[in-house]
Amino acid sequence: MSKPTEAAPLQTLHSAFAEKVGAILNALEMEGALPPGSSRSNVAVEPPRDPSHGDLATNAAMVLAKQAKTNPRDLAVKIAEKLKADPDVESAEIAGPGFINMRLSDAAWRAELLAIATLGSDYGRSDVGDGVTVNIEYVSANPTGPMHMGHCRGAVVGDALATLLEFAGNKVIREYYVNDAGSQVDTLARSVHLRYREALGDAIGAIPEGLYPGDYLVPVGEALAKELGERFKDADEEHWLPVFRAHAVDAMMDMIRADLALLGIKHDVFSSEAALQIAGKPAEAEAWLRQHDLVYDGVLEAPKGKVLDDWEAVELPLFRSTRFGDDQDRPIRKSDGNWTYFGADLAYHMQKAENADALIDIWGADHSGTVKRIKAAVAALAEGQHKAIPFDVKLVQMVQLMRAGDPVKMSKRSGNFITIADMVEEVGKDVVRFTMLSRKPEAQMEFDFAKVVEASKDNPVFYVQYASARIHSTLRKGAAEGFAPSPDHIAALGAEELELVKHAAQFPRVVEAAAHAREPHRLAFYLYELAGEFHAYWNLGNDNTLKRFIVAQDADLSGARLFLASQIGQVLRNGLALLGVEAVEEM
Known part of the structure; x- marks a missing residue:
């Protein structure tokens, strides 16, 4: 989404009324009805839950009555x-x-319609983030192959959240943690070496059990054969493994970046686990934690239930995670001296916290068991550094792929999984992104290739994009008939049209609420509702020609309604841009 070159005004109807209530409270303080300096942190100005109660409501009297020593x-x-x-x-x-409960004048809603037009692509932009730097780590898939559906949902959620927080006034660091220090990377290197030998003419036969069989490694092996010749064809593994590991990881990360680009996703930072360990960051973290009595040498309890024959008590450096709510203290090193995954991850979060005020991790739901201990680690870092480090972990459920109701298991590219490239090629980026945001990330999801391209109300991405396309079609038709959107006669807009304005005016609040909750799917829900309101109004013209956007015998009303349509289109564009989805002009 393009960004404005200059800061745009942030005032919208809801923020304006929040200021008006604030001014009234100031006046009451001056009059002695409120004590000076009354805490207003919990005072809210927002639409009531039941729209029949009014347009806006405030709880100011409820919040401040105790401080004022009076009845609410x-x-x-x-x-x-x-x-x-x-x-x-x-x-x-x-x-x-x-x-x-307040009901606002029609003039207030017409003024908000003009505000949408004035702010344009900045309508809904907020400063509630107050410039706080948030590090969002998402995707972070092992660099062993192309991106597949197991990574897609978290990738879209993380990217949309990053864009949302920027729009709400945060500074955002988009980060990818490259797990390039584990045994899986050695397995990748051995798999690539096999393809390298194949490219040099060796008959490799069936791919041995335990290696990666995907054809995506064939071009990697061919490139290495061209670059290295037969230098490592018959060499001992100890000589070629480090070389092939580095080449393979670079090749996989190039592939991963390309796959993510198909979804419109780019990261600011790629942090290497291997580089983290080479730089001694885990050792630094351990030393720091020991200084703050957060790591000690101890023995883990025996596994619950039947004790394994080969289990023996070993003294290990243990992080005091029980102090922060975990059910047991956690080792940061293994008995062989190597770092545990938790130990490396702890050091990694310490590194992230050096450059950010708050941390967010987007993880697959299969990592739920790790949440408590890593939250304990970040809480320890915050305590030791005497500062707050807000930390949130968003768990994303897997997606079940379907085709007309039947599970999909095979892929033309890999032989055993559906890749992101497969999905984008078949249904398009916009469909993938919007669909991934059409449910809460913690909810189970089915992605049916047949249903996500249906032209129906039940398909959210179609329904919202159709509203955008219908607006553009209406504007084109108006231009062809000599009518143009005009704000000059918006006084002609009546109650039904102003109901549309009221729904559009919710957008700034939805942005702030979604940013506060770290839930970009709220935008998708809102856009679906706004599209529904627009379609419902548009359909009124099917039975009554005087309800159409273009009323041939009334140029002023036509101009006002076309202006209304164009601003509903603006809000749809702004919301879709935050989700990384195009607001199409025709379908």
Whole structure:
């Protein structure tokens, strides 16, 4: 999504009314009805849960009554009186124990329609992130092959979250952790060496059990054969393994970057686990933790249940994770002196925290058992450094691939899995991205190749893109008939049209709420609802020609309605851009 060259104004209807309520509270402090410096951190101005109660509601009286040493309803009366004096407030009614429900004037909603047009691609942009730097680590797949469906959902969720947080005023570091220090990378190197020998003419036969069989390694082997000749064809493994490991990882990361690019995903930082260990970061982390009494030498308890015959008590460096809520302390080194995965991961998070104010990890649901201990590690780092390090782990469920209701298991490229490239080639980037965000990431998902391309209301990506295409089609038709969007006569817009404006005006709040909750899927839900409201209004014209966007005998009304349509289209574009999806102009 393109970014503006200059900072755009951030004022929208909801933020404006939050300021108005704030000004009223200031006035009440001056009048002595509120004590000076009253805490307002929990005061909210937002739409009521039931739209029939009004357009906006505030809990200010409920929050501040105790500080004011008064009854909430009595305080609500004073706030409501001042709200009623505002020309943009049609009514302010007290409900329940002290909530205040407001109905806004039509002029306020027409002004918001103009605000959408003024802000354009910046409508909804916020500064609630306050410039806080957030490191989001996502994908981080082992560099052993092309990206497949097991990685896709987390990749899209992480990328959309990064874009959302930037739009909400955060600075974001998009990071990929390359797990290039484990045994799987040695297996990859051996698999590539086999393909290298094959490229030099050796008959390798069936791929041995335990090696990677995918044909994607054939060009890697061919490239190495061309570059290295027969130098390592018959050499001992100890001579060629480091060379082939480095070449293989580089080749796989090139492939992974290319696969991610098909989804419109790029990372700012690629951090190598191997480089982390070579730089001695885990040892530095251990020394630091020992200084703060967070690592000690101890013996793990025997495994619960039947004790294995080969189990023996071994003294290991243990991280005090039980101090932070874990169910047992965790070793950071193995008995052979090598780092455990947790030990390396702990050092990695320490490294990330050096350059960020907050950390977010996007993991597959199969890593749920690791969440508690890594949260304990980050909590320890925060305690030792005497600072807050907000840390969140988002777990993403796997996706079940289907084709017309039947499970899909085979891939033309790999022989055993569906790749991201396969998916994008078949249904397109936009369909993949929007579908992956059409449910909460922690919910199970089926991706049916037949259903995701259906032209129906039940297909969210089609339904939203069809609204965008329908708006562009309407604008083109208007231009062909001599009508153009015009803000000059928006006073002609009535209650039904202003209901559309009210739904569009929710966008800035949805952005802030989604950013606060770290849940980009909220945007997809909102866009589906907004598209539904637009389609419902558009369909009114099927039975009543006077309800159409273009009313031939009324140029002023046509211009106003086309202006409305263009601004609904703007909000759809802004929301889709945050999801990395194109707002199509025709279908």
